[in-house]
Amino acid sequence: MQLIDTSAVITLLVVVGIAALAAISLAAVAVPATLRETRRDRVSRRESIPTYYGRLHFAH
Numbered sequence: 001m002q003l004i005d006t007s008a009v010i011t012l013l014v015v016v017g018i019a020a021l022a023a024i025s026l027a028a029v030a031v032p033a034t035l036r037e038t039r040r041d042r043v044s045r046r047e048s049i050p051t052y053y054g055r056l057h058f059a060h
Contacts, residue, residue: 042052 038052042049047055
């Protein structure tokens, strides 16, 4: 007795793999840009790193 067809399992694994690769590539593009922007903000306000993260901690 087989619950699901082998070709369906392979197709599902391929789709999940493609989605995982897409998520990783999007994160690889978005994270450095975000970090650059936060550094630019911090430098423009002449804040030290502890001051910047302290301000983020108390922001919410």
